[in-house]
Amino acid sequence: MPKLFITGATGYIGSAVARVFKENGYEIHALTRSAEKEAEIKALGYIPVRGEMSDQQVLAESASAADAVIHAAADYERDVNQQDQAAVDAILKALEGSNKPFVYTSGIWVIGNTTTAATERSALNPIKLVEWRVGREQEVLSAARNGIRTIVLRPGIVYGQNGGIVNDFIEMAKKEKQARYIDTGNNRWPVVHVDDLADLYLLAVEKAKAGSLYHATNEKTVTVREVAESIARAIGCPGKTAAWTLDEALKFLGGFAAGLALDQDVDSSLARKELAWIPRRSRVADDIDASCDQPSVSGVK
Secondary structure, rough: OOEEEEEEOOOHHHHHHHHHHHHHEEEEEEOOOOOHHHHHHHHHHOEEEEEOOOOOOHHHHHHHHHOOOOOOOOOOOOOOOHHHHHHHHHHHHOOOOOOOOOEEEEOOOOOOOOOOOEOOOOOHHHHHHHHHHHHHHHHHHHHHOOOOOEEEEOEEEEEEEEHHHHHHHHHHHHHHHEEEOOOOOOOOOOEEEHHHHHHHHHHHHHHHOEEEEEEEOOOEEHHHHHHHHHHHHOOOOOOOEEEEEEHHHHHHHHHHHHHHOOOEOOOOOOOHHHOOOOOOOHHHHHHHHOOOOOOOOEOOO
16 A cells, blocks of 8 residues: 655645545555644544654655655744745655655745736746745755656645635625625636645646646636625625725735735646646535535635
8 A cells, every 4th residue: 555645634735635545545644743633633544643844854754654745734823934944855855866756735826916827837926925935846846856756736726625715705704794805806716626636636646747847726717706796695695795905805814815816817737738637526606605504624824
């Protein structure tokens, strides 16, 4: 049985990824930093690895023992750049010369606003919250020359399974009896269902070449106003939407607001062409309808 070592296995994206790998015959070894999370990991049938992202020896030993490594954790409540740097450095050093796959999770906010559909070759203009990811992506991709099958994925706005940023807006709307958007709401969100994204991680581990970079979004973007209107209908308040200025959104959401205010069109055809990735899950509007009466998993942390 192949072994997967994953960070972020109890997070929103990481939990979906770990589940898909387990369903496909992998033994899951998951980094966990607390007794509570360790119990959660065991209940899921995974093997806990106790440690922090800054515990380089723990990460190095676990990466060396695994057949594949996925880094899906990002702790914005701490020094996320420092934690991420320590984790990536330890993993890359441990995997040198192994030709094992290492998937690093970035995101489309490194691209910034777009005028035409952005490809993996497009210039980057990251928002401040994630500008550190630009150098990290290059570090990971460059490590391919050291005998590691490195892959970087840039997910869009992730939704589905009653979690993520869209669900945060649903919960906010339930409290306020109206759905929010930023500015005019005409900015576009490239989106991806969390289960479709998890499928792409599996394909990347099994098929991607060393030094590969892929965008991960559905084919159709949605405007933030469309999302707000769908939420308002789903919570029983049709037409009840309200705008935040960017300054107001920053007060409520912090640095995440700058990402949510981006206007982006992102091309993910490379993953479809090279990895045969086919997103199959429900549209955002349909998922919002199905999510409104369900428990939530926060996407903004």
